[in-house]
Amino acid sequence: MWRSLRCCCVVVMLIAPGSGWSETLRLVADPWPPFSDARMEGGGLATAIVSMALERAGYSVHVDEVPWARALLGIGDGRYDVLVDAWYTAERARLGKFSSGYLTNRVRFIRRRDSNVDFSNGLQGLAPYPIAVVRGYAYSPDFDNATQLQKVPVQNFAAAITMLLGGRVKLAIEDEYVATYQLNQEPLAVRNQVELLEPPLAENSLHILVSLKHPEHDAIVTGFDQAIAAMRDDGSLARLFKRYGL
16 A cells, blocks of 8 residues: 555535435545555545445545545544545454445565565464564454564555565565555566565455444445445446456
8 A cells, every 4th residue: 555645635525316415424545556546536446436335325525535544543533434445453443333345355465586485384484584564554363463473564565665675574465456556556677576475365355434433323334335235236336346457
């Protein structure tokens, strides 16, 4: 996930059927292309999906893009209503109500091609190797709770790759769609130096997280889940994936 300190916003105002302006929900996402990025069409795939689903549920949306830690803090204190893209953790569930999953992420390790580090022996086999992890991210319960691993905090995936190529860590870790997308933005010489490992560390479902500070958090989640189900049935969800090349 590219994580930067810039902040930008997109405002979309939608008219609720037959009744003036609908309630405007304050959405928040951090830069995580191709899922969320204000520079991309519709703010990225996840932002486009969530915005469309909430529109169908009768809401207007205002989307802010901020660093991940600030986004979580804003959900907890009620500054934002909806976090666009979050993996489930018990800690986050104390800040907001999770929707059902609307897509699935495969989390994979990335190594240099000239490295012999592998994941065939599970997490216990990775104890000797420093691993770059983005601050504040949750990858999988087993990985997050593995105290024997050498986790090196970094600001974003770009920093992780820089450290990997520089030999300061032996592995990076990221969702495969995000890693592939971001590596494709790099020069060929960089892409040719790294590879994604199988098997994946985890498969995580992606959710919205609605702040418990919002008095209608249950209704927002219910409306969102119903809209996502309708989007699967009518093919609009699949069309969004195709539009973003996924």
